[in-house]
Amino acid sequence: MRRMTARPANAHQAKLLKLLRDAGPNSRAQLGDQVDLSRSKLAVEVDRLLETGLVVADGLAASRGGRRSHNVRLNPELRFLGVDIGATSVDVAVTNAELEVLGHLNQPMDVREGPVAVFEQVLSMAAKLRASGLAEGFDGAGIGVPGPVRFPEGVPVAPPIMPGWDGFPVREALSQELGCPVMVDNDVNLMAMGEMHAGVARSVGDFLCVKIGTGIGCGIVVGGEVHRGVTGSAGDIGHIQAVPDGRPCACGNRGCLEAHFSGAALARDAVEAAGQGLSEELASRLAAHGTLTAVDVAAAAAAGDATALDLIREGGNRTGQVIAGLVSFFNPGLVVIGGGVTGLGHTLLAAIRTQVYRQSLPLATGNLPIVLGELGPNAGVIGAGRLISDHLFSPA
Amino acid sequence: MRRMTARPANAHQAKLLKLLRDAGPNSRAQLGDQVDLSRSKLAVEVDRLLETGLVVADGLAASRGGRRSHNVRLNPELRFLGVDIGATSVDVAVTNAELEVLGHLNQPMDVREGPVAVFEQVLSMAAKLRASGLAEGFDGAGIGVPGPVRFPEGVPVAPPIMPGWDGFPVREALSQELGCPVMVDNDVNLMAMGEMHAGVARSVGDFLCVKIGTGIGCGIVVGGEVHRGVTGSAGDIGHIQAVPDGRPCACGNRGCLEAHFSGAALARDAVEAAGQGLSEELASRLAAHGTLTAVDVAAAAAAGDATALDLIREGGNRTGQVIAGLVSFFNPGLVVIGGGVTGLGHTLLAAIRTQVYRQSLPLATGNLPIVLGELGPNAGVIGAGRLISDHLFSPA
DNA sequence: CTTCTTTGTCCTGTGAGTGGAGAAAGTTGT
DNA sequence: ACAACTTTCTCCACTCACAGGACAAAGAAG
The missing domain is CATH 3.30.420.40 (ATPase, nucleotide binding domain)
Structure with missing residues (x-):
């Protein structure tokens, strides 16, 4: 099959394509309700998109009390x-x-x-x-x-x-x-x-998306657009100081958030705790796998292991403190927590929420959801x- | 005199008005170079602006090798x-x-x-x-x-x-x-x-503007537009925690930046230092005025008073730590320091710079100017x- | 005084876009 | 079964924004 190479010829076509992407198959009439164009002009642009092959006809829709509409959709063969x-x-x-x-x-x-x-x-x-x-x-x-x-x-x-x-x-x-x-x-x-696009932040214009995996980062969305910063390093919050004179970090400083909480730090802490005999649960897992990861900590916590829960809570507190600062600064409409450690679930979320709601101003937190991402690895x-x-x- | 009430009728006129505001009197030819419109269309829009009274003729410009141009400018009577x-x-x-x-x-x-x-x-x-x-x-x-x-x-x-x-x-x-x-x-x-518009941030799209006065706040500019946040509280960095378990703050928390450094906090610290006999300079000023303000501390520092300098440095360090976090997060192209305490000048600036350059990642600080605002009270x-x-x- | 350059105006052609008429294809009521 | 009403889509004529070129005006350079 020959791949599509066409691109929209103008802003109208671009808007229509994005609409079809985000809302799926649509009739010309429905499209017209959303793009502020006259029906005639809209029909012309849709026809041109059909010619390019980017868009294809998609049969008739159910009647809404009158003539049935001819749906169009993005070419289903696009990949x-x-x-x-x-x-x-x-x-x-x-x-x-x-x-x-x-x-x-x-x-x-x-x-x-x-x-x-x-x-x-x-x-x-x-x-x-x-x-x-x-x-x-x-x-x-x-x-x-x-x-x-x-x-x-x-x-x-x-x-x-x-x-x-x-x-x-x-x-x-x-x-x-x-x-x-x-x-x-x-x-x-x-x-x-x-x-x-498809998760918890649908229809939110300004939000933060904190990803806690091997490291920690934060996606910043302003007015529906990602803010990348002048050198592309915006959102690099892993090396914000979370603990004055805290642990040494690979970056050369001390007390970076990432040194105190991240997939890697959590695994290190768990191994250490197991070695100190603080947790039988973790110790047995260490013996079984030869090493520990955030997944082990999550499992131990789910099994009610106090040490694992403490590790998660403390990490959540650190992270929450940093996020509290970002919330005060940025005043987002939503905070999404995602990444590998979302397996830590509500223990983590509760710790983060506690810190943010306590430390940020009421005006910024009053109507601020802090939720886990819903798309996981997708x-x-x-x-x-x-x-x-x-x-x-x-x-x- | 009758006030102007006209508004631009379209986006072209709006752009022309902003151009005339930002660049002063201009000829039609110069305007044409900057707005991507044909000369004929531009002339029409300029004429319409002249009719509204928002724009007036401003005589002939010097020749640039041919016919002299007729300048236009914003109505000088607008206030x-x-x-x-x-x-x-x-x-x-x-x-x-x-x-x-x-x-x-x-x-x-x-x-x-x-x-x-x-x-x-x-x-x-x-x-x-x-x-x-x-x-x-x-x-x-x-x-x-x-x-x-x-x-x-x-x-x-x-x-x-x-x-x-x-x-x-x-x-x-x-x-x-x-x-x-x-x-x-x-x-x-x-x-x-x-x-x-008219200061150090001309032609910078993404920057932070930290104002240290009675309190501390931060203006956030993204792509030339101010980011205000979903509830208008963006930039409220005065209550970010700068010192864990630090001083009590009026907001109810402890260790807020504003509790440790701001015009108000600095004055309080200076009075205390004077009372403890740490600084003759401050003590004599306290005796003279009955109270102390940031201006007194600035004067004492300028006179070489070690205690005053220490207060400024410590405050600058605290502020710098918080700004370092914001720089990592936001990755701005410029940081402007302004507000009442700019009188503290380069002692303050040096402390802030030290912290930011030390704590933020090189990629974010590599080409990051941190400067005092140049407009002062204007x-x-x-x-x-x-x-x-x-x-x-x-x-x- | 001629030639070249720059500025500004006028005019016409083109294409984008609107709005209405009307056909096509339904549903609902009698 | 037929009329009346809805919704969808197409077609067409008209408007208007805009570009681009011709041309005039005004000055510089030789």
């Missing part, structure tokens, strides 16, 4: 590839143009192996998805990496946890390999876009699809 | 009133449409006296400026208040330091008194807009003019 590179694993998924996940693979991987090795794995996963019949090719790809990105060029810059990637032309390389347009962003930003790849579709569905 | 209400004083100024300050008054005042008393004073100051011949009336007014504002309505909400103002319809009341359109905003946001009133002119120079 986007979403790639979410984490510190210790990769997610690769295929979506259609409405960003529904058609297939999803996850594999462990160490990002420190460098871009060449990682790309080899990503491409083989993508090939596997293609081979399973989900896609014959890709019309675009979005990719998230766990570090700052110079967004316009799609190049990681000075990423602390993935040194080999500094300056590697991710966008260009992947675009060449896949033969389609590619956009690159920070993984946390993609999670925020995912939750905005958030990143859906966000990736959103990223590339935002790009492709803009006038060339 | 904006800028009002900056602080905790302990009011600034009232008159500007022309190019936001040049034509006259400026400052008077001590206690905002806690409530809106009625304060407005009486503001109106008498405005009357004085009118009486001195600077204006025959006002075409618009901007007003800043030291607390959160529900921006669309122009109403303060839950302002901690000005309880009597909660819900008072500032915009409506002032508009009725002055007989012209009024816009209301937080004073810190106005300072940010002022520095953006920042707020110029920002107020910018606010109302942005409003009036938008299509109705």
